[in-house]
Amino acid sequence: MNDDNDKFTENVRSVLNQSLADLDTDTEFKLGRLKYRALDSAKQKKKGKFVWGAVPAAVVLSLVLLFNLPQNQQIHVASPDVFVLSILTAEEPLDFFAEDIEFYEWLSEVMEDESELSGQHTAVPDIPVSDNPLSTGNRQTGNRQRIIAQSGADRVSWSIRG
Amino acid sequence: MQVFFKSIERQAFRMALFACSNQDDALDLVQDAMCKFVAKYTNKPEEEWKALFYKILQNKIRDFYRKESVRSRWRVWLGGRSEDDDAEPLEQLADPAGRTPERETDNRQMFDHLQQELKKLSLKQQQVFLLRAWEGLSVSETALAMSCSEGTVKTHYFRATEKLREKLGEHWL
Numbered sequence: 001m002n003d004d005n006d007k008f009t010e011n012v013r014s015v016l017n018q019s020l021a022d023l024d025t026d027t028e029f030k031l032g033r034l035k036y037r038a039l040d041s042a043k044q045k046k047k048g049k050f051v052w053g054a055v056p057a058a059v060v061l062s063l064v065l066l067f068n069l070p071q072n073q074q075i076h077v078a079s080p081d082v083f084v085l086s087i088l089t090a091e092e093p094l095d096f097f098a099e100d101i102e103f104y105e106w107l108s109e110v111m112e113d114e115s116e117l118s119g120q121h122t123a124v125p126d127i128p129v130s131d132n133p134l135s136t137g138n139r140q141t142g143n144r145q146r147i148i149a150q151s152g153a154d155r156v157s158w159s160i161r162g
Numbered sequence: 163m164q165v166f167f168k169s170i171e172r173q174a175f176r177m178a179l180f181a182c183s184n185q186d187d188a189l190d191l192v193q194d195a196m197c198k199f200v201a202k203y204t205n206k207p208e209e210e211w212k213a214l215f216y217k218i219l220q221n222k223i224r225d226f227y228r229k230e231s232v233r234s235r236w237r238v239w240l241g242g243r244s245e246d247d248d249a250e251p252l253e254q255l256a257d258p259a260g261r262t263p264e265r266e267t268d269n270r271q272m273f274d275h276l277q278q279e280l281k282k283l284s285l286k287q288q289q290v291f292l293l294r295a296w297e298g299l300s301v302s303e304t305a306l307a308m309s310c311s312e313g314t315v316k317t318h319y320f321r322a323t324e325k326l327r328e329k330l331g332e333h334w335l
Binding site for chain 2 (some may be wrong): 018022031032034041114
């Protein structure tokens, strides 16, 4: 019984398989076309999903940028690099800061000390005119020293600025 | 995916044609099944594709039969019932369009004879027989494709085989 069933099933399968070869070319062509149409429809759906998925993503991204960007800008504004800004906005060429900055800093300090010392000389209280007959001459001497110190500081500053 | 479709498209078309007896309807059913399969099941393991594709195709065929039954309700309900135990009208529906052989070759005659007898089977018996005997699906795969239990598959397959053996005659054995 099982052998008969197997043989019967085998015969049926054989006849059905042969029937596939009898399909006309028009039907074969239509089958091939609808197969590609089905595959194309899947690709189009994927594209559609991407577009519809991109819209909310873009909205979310724009909202995040909208609410976070000003905060970030505030952070940047709150911490400016003053030293870099001063270099960039200085009148001196950038080579000045790259090459002899230490020497000029030392020179500037020395000149500041000198000017302070000159200031101390001038800070000495002047002798009252009534007590000192040469008071006019002393005052003139203090002014001359102050002018000399100032002109020295100006010269150093001029040489620093080139 | 393309290779898979290439391997089953002609069998699927034949099975749909056995079910609906109209070439254009059969092509539409196969196309709908392919589109739905691509949309839903491409991420499934490849070994499950065959059963899943035929599950979709069987659903499409059932939908087609439902629409047809609405169109020809009176003919269905007034038509004679077979000796099958199942009371579902769709299962009792025999194919209305019986074709006569047009070609003279033996194979063609045998195919036409088989086709006629297959169409006389109920839809479930016909499709279960084709899935099991032709497509080589297992009982469980056929049950998945037909959306029924394995016991129902065995019953339908046994009855279909018995009827076909009886109708087709001794020279098929």
